[in-house]
Amino acid sequence: MESLYAITTGVLTACGLYLVLRGRTFPVVVGLTLLSYAVNLFLFSMGGLTTDGAAILDGPSDYADPLPQALVLTAIVIGFAMTAFVVILAMRARSEAGNDHVDGRNHEDGEGRP
Amino acid sequence: MQHLIVLPVVLPLVAGILLLYRRQGATRAKRLIGVVATALLVVVGIALVARAAGGEVTYYALGGWQPPFGIVLVLDRLSALMVLLTAVLALGAVVFACAGDDERGSNFHGLFQWQLMGINGAFLTGDLFNLFVFFEVLLLASYALLLHGGGKARIQAGVYYVVLNLAGSSLFLIAVGVLYGATGTLNMADMAVRLGELPAERAGLVTAGGLMLLVVFGLKAAILPLYFWLPRAYAAAPAPVAALFAIMTKVGIYAILRVYSLVFGEQAGPLADLEQAWVWWLSLGTLVAAGVGVLAARDLRLLVAYLVLVSVGTLLAGIGMGSPAAVSALLYYLVHTTLITGGLFLLAELIGLQRGKAGTRLVKGRPLHQGGWLAGLFFVGAVAVAGLPPLSGAIGKALLMASAEGVQRAWLWPVLLGTGLCALVALSRAGSTLFWRSQGEPMGLPLPRRQWFGVAWLLGASPLLVVLAGPVSDYTRATADQLANPRVVVNALINDAGGTP
Numbered sequence: 001m002e003s004l005y006a007i008t009t010g011v012l013t014a015c016g017l018y019l020v021l022r023g024r025t026f027p028v029v030v031g032l033t034l035l036s037y038a039v040n041l042f043l044f045s046m047g048g049l050t051t052d053g054a055a056i057l058d059g060p061s062d063y064a065d066p067l068p069q070a071l072v073l074t075a076i077v078i079g080f081a082m083t084a085f086v087v088i089l090a091m092r093a094r095s096e097a098g099n100d101h102v103d104g105r106n107h108e109d110g111e112g113r114p
Numbered sequence: 115m116q117h118l119i120v121l122p123v124v125l126p127l128v129a130g131i132l133l134l135y136r137r138q139g140a141t142r143a144k145r146l147i148g149v150v151a152t153a154l155l156v157v158v159g160i161a162l163v164a165r166a167a168g169g170e171v172t173y174y175a176l177g178g179w180q181p182p183f184g185i186v187l188v189l190d191r192l193s194a195l196m197v198l199l200t201a202v203l204a205l206g207a208v209v210f211a212c213a214g215d216d217e218r219g220s221n222f223h224g225l226f227q228w229q230l231m232g233i234n235g236a237f238l239t240g241d242l243f244n245l246f247v248f249f250e251v252l253l254l255a256s257y258a259l260l261l262h263g264g265g266k267a268r269i270q271a272g273v274y275y276v277v278l279n280l281a282g283s284s285l286f287l288i289a290v291g292v293l294y295g296a297t298g299t300l301n302m303a304d305m306a307v308r309l310g311e312l313p314a315e316r317a318g319l320v321t322a323g324g325l326m327l328l329v330v331f332g333l334k335a336a337i338l339p340l341y342f343w344l345p346r347a348y349a350a351a352p353a354p355v356a357a358l359f360a361i362m363t364k365v366g367i368y369a370i371l372r373v374y375s376l377v378f379g380e381q382a383g384p385l386a387d388l389e390q391a392w393v394w395w396l397s398l399g400t401l402v403a404a405g406v407g408v409l410a411a412r413d414l415r416l417l418v419a420y421l422v423l424v425s426v427g428t429l430l431a432g433i434g435m436g437s438p439a440a441v442s443a444l445l446y447y448l449v450h451t452t453l454i455t456g457g458l459f460l461l462a463e464l465i466g467l468q469r470g471k472a473g474t475r476l477v478k479g480r481p482l483h484q485g486g487w488l489a490g491l492f493f494v495g496a497v498a499v500a501g502l503p504p505l506s507g508a509i510g511k512a513l514l515m516a517s518a519e520g521v522q523r524a525w526l527w528p529v530l531l532g533t534g535l536c537a538l539v540a541l542s543r544a545g546s547t548l549f550w551r552s553q554g555e556p557m558g559l560p561l562p563r564r565q566w567f568g569v570a571w572l573l574g575a576s577p578l579l580v581v582l583a584g585p586v587s588d589y590t591r592a593t594a595d596q597l598a599n600p601r602v603v604v605n606a607l608i609n610d611a612g613g614t615p
Contacts, residue, residue, distance in 0.1 A: 020281060025273065032280050039287045046295035068294070071243055075287055078250050082283070085257060086276055093273050096266045102277070104270040 005045055012038035025090035025100045032086060036079035044072050118165065119174040119189045121158045122197050122234035125151060126227040133224035145212045148223035152205045155230065159198030166194035167589065169596060171606040173240060181240070181607045182304035188240035190603060191593040192445075196237040196368055199449055200361050203456050203572065204230055210460050210568025211354035213561075218263035218352070225262070229255035229358065236365050240607065242293065243300045245369065246286050249334070253279050256362065259355045260347060271350040278333065278343050286330040292323035302376050303607040306600055309382040317385060324378060324388045328370065335366025336426050338399040345407065348419035353463030356415070357456035357572070363422060364452055367429050371441070371597065374433075379600040387436060394434025394522075401427035401529050405536035414462045414474035417544055418455060421499055424533055425451035431526055432514055439517035441594035446587050447510030450579055454498045454507070457572030461491055464565055465548060468558035476544050481552040484561060489549045491573055496541040498576035501534045506579035513587065 012034055019031025047065025090100070097104040129151035133144055165172070166189055174187040208226060216222035232252025239245050257279075261272050294300055296319040297308045312320060329340070336344040344363070348356050374389045382388075404423035411417040429451070432444025462474050465488055472479030482488055494505070501507035511530065518526045579586060596602060 020277070028277055032277065032284075035281065035284045039284045039291075043287055043291040046291040048295075067300070068291075071287075071291075071294075074243075074247065078247070078283075081254070082250075082280055085254070086280065089257075089261075089269070089272060089276055092261075093269045096269050102273055104266070104273075 001049055001051075005041070005049060009038050009041045009045070012041065023101055023103075025093060025102055028102060029083070029086055029090055033079075033083055036075070036083070040072050040075055040079070043075060044068050117174070118158070118161060119172065119187050119238065120176070122155060122162070122201075122238065123187070123231055125155060125158065126231040126234065130224045130227035130231065133221065133227065137220060141217060144223050145216065148208050148216075148226060149205075149212065151227060152201065152208045152230070155201040155234075156198070156205055159194070159201040162189060162194040163191075163198050163589075165189065166191045167592075169592065169602075171596075171603050173607055182299055182301035185244050186240040186301065186607065187235075187238040188303075188603065188607065189238065191589065191596050192368070192372070193237045195445065195449070195589070195593060196364070197234050199364075199452055200230065200233050200237070202575070203361055203452055204358060206453075206456065206460070206568045206571040207354040207357040209564050209571070210357070210463075211352075213564040213568075215263075215352055215354050219261075222259070222262055225255045225258050226354075226358070229259060231255075233361060233365060237368060240302055240603075241300055242290050242302055242305070242373075246283070246290060249286065249365075250283060252362070252365065253283070256355075256359065259358070260351050262352050262355060265350075267350045268352075271347045274343050275347045282330050282333040285326055289323045289326035289330060292319055292326065296320045296323065301607070302373065303600075303604045306377050306379060306381060306604055307608060309377065309385060312383075312385075320385060321388065324374075324385070325392070327373060328389050328392060331366045331369045331373070332396070333366070335363050335370065335430065336400075336423060337366075337393075337430060338396045338403060341400065341403070341423055341426070344423060345411075345416055345419040348422060348459070349413065349415040353460050354568070356419075356459040357568075360422060360452050360456040360459065363426050364429075364448055367426070367433070367448070370430075370433055375441075375597045376600045376603060381600065381604075390434055390436050393430050397427050397430030397434050398525060398529050399427075400430060401533045405533040408533075408536050408540045411540065412476055414465060414476060414544055414548065415459070417476075417540060418458045418462055421458065421537060422455050424537060425455060425499075427533070428511070428514065428530065431530070432517075435518060435522055435526075437517060437519070438591075438594040438598045440514065441597060442587065442591040443510065443513035443517050445590035445593055446513055446579075446583075447507075449586065449590075450498070450506040450510050450576065453572050453575040454495060457569055457575075458495045458499060460565070460569045460572065461488070461495055464488060464561055464569060465492070467561065468556075469548070470557050476547045478547070478551045478553065480554045480558075481556045482549065483556045483558045485549055485556070487566075489545070491569055492545055492549070494576065495573050496545060498573070500537040500541055502538070504580060506576045506583070509580065509583050509587075 016031045016035030019027045047068040050064050094100045099106045132147055171190045176185045229252055232248050235248035257276050261268055296316045297305050299305050333340045378388045380386050404420050404427055407420035411420055429444050432440045466474040468482040469479045498505040498507045501511040
């Protein structure tokens with residue numbers, strides 16, 4: 001289970017990072033979303049992966065660490081708010097600059113053309 | 115008063131909520147609430163400094179959960195100093211904004227208070243994940259404040275700033291997760307204890323987590339390879355917001371100072387002083403890059419933004435040296451540079467307002483309506499920020515240079531003095547262009563008294579810091595000693611069960 005989990009997180013992070021480095025705002029926003037998914041999964045695994053563990057701390061040995069779950073919940077809420085904000089910001093930038101490049105310049109050649 | 119420690123977080127929060135009551139109109143009431151809340155924050159800051167000055171570390175356990183299980187706010191000399199500094203800076207900025215900048219968009223004062231809440235929380239918290247949460251609070255408010263008033267330049271700068279900081283937040287979470295996985299705690303003092311007894315096979319994991327944190331804090335502090343967002347964002351931000359942002363880079367510097375002195379202090383064994391080599395060389399690089407930027411800037415706001423970078427490089431050099439003397443010097447310099455660069459952002463706005471179409475660009479323009487006063491203030495600010503005697507910049511730099519030893523001295527002195535020379539050349543060129551190379555009739559309206567107050571309040575800090583150099587440097591010296599001895603914090607939080615709630 002560990003290796004599958006690690007590979008999933010790694011692939012998500014790699015895809016997110018690639019998209020964040022693109023030149024247009026939409027892929028960048030999607031990339032940030034993927035990155036935050038990957039981070040949430042990663043945080044979730046930091047208490048160690050257990051199956052069938054109790055959710056609370058008073059079991060003798062086999063319990064699931066509750067703290068990462070609380071952290072992930074916080075991170076999800078913050079990530080969600082941030083995504084909403086960045087989408088609105090990207091739309092404002094699109095209408096102000098007249099194009100959807102992150103640097104606001106209209107590239108006639110090279111990368112970023114559809 | 116046992117709840118004093120939580121007031122710097124609760125007060126702006128309550129004020130911000132009150133300000134939400136009416137979205138439009140009621141300008142006078144909103145300004146009153148904003149200014150009064152910020153002035154109260156100054157009072158709270160003074161009370162906190164008075165409480166922390168004795169050297170006792172006190173904490174406030176939120177919800178009554180004892181550390182290391184609950185979230186704590188920790189008050190020591192450093193956090194008290196930073197809270198007071200934030201409040202003083204914010205008061206100047208908010209009074210300045212009351213002259214009309216706050217009406218260019220919606221809910222300026224509410225966002226301003228929330229930003230203060232985030233900054234104060236970041237300074238006070240003793241929990242690594244809570245630090246992340248307060249970083250997000252201050253960043254969210256800063257995104258909205260940066261865009262206050264709208265306009266193409268602001269939105270473009272905002273896109274960079276937001277995307278970069280969101281990526282930084284992801285990295286912060288990964289670093290916190292790694293450190294939690296390796297040590298099993300998020301409380302910084304507890305983490306310091308556990309690092310002392312860390313199994314050898316986890317050392318690599320903790321090193322990775324620690325250095326990832328340095329990248330995140332470096333992004334906030336605008337250290338060399340991560341500073342490119344800063345000049346554009348600060349130059350585009352509305353003046354009072356840019357002035358408040360002068361403390362934002364210092365949040366990053368504070369976080370570096372706090373985390374690496376407490377968690378990766380002497381008790382961490384082989385992991386101690388993980389950051390020092392990186393910070394030292396990158397700080398010198400930042401200084402050189404900022405010096406070039408200062409010379410190349412063609413706009414007064416951009417020039418001041420690069421001066422912020424100069425101060426970041428100088429402060430980080432103090433962290434890179436690591437000795438208590440250097441940390442003491444950097445704290446003195448931090449107080450000086452935050453207030454002065456904040457004041458200069460406000461002053462740049464005033465100069466831009468009176469020059470009509472030329473604005474803050476360094477080109478020939480119309481003479482200024484109130485040129486004499488503005489030139490006088492500019493002179494004071496320039497002398498202070500370039501680090502010339504008799505103002506506070508010179509004292510800060512002299513303290514920092516005196517604390518450099520051996521081979522560090524050979525690197526620091528030429529770089530620091532060279533950057534100072536760059537700043538001096540650029541500022542004198544800017545001043546002579548703005549005030550002397552002019553033609554035509556003066557235009558523009560007399561400036562409101564509130565704006566004069568904001569600028570004078572912040573720039574007046576420099577002579578005050580010279581007069582009070584003795585007590586202030588005594589306090590920073592004591593702060594540096596406290597930081598060098600993390601056991602005090604650990605004992606106060608972990609070993610001392612019970613005590614204050």
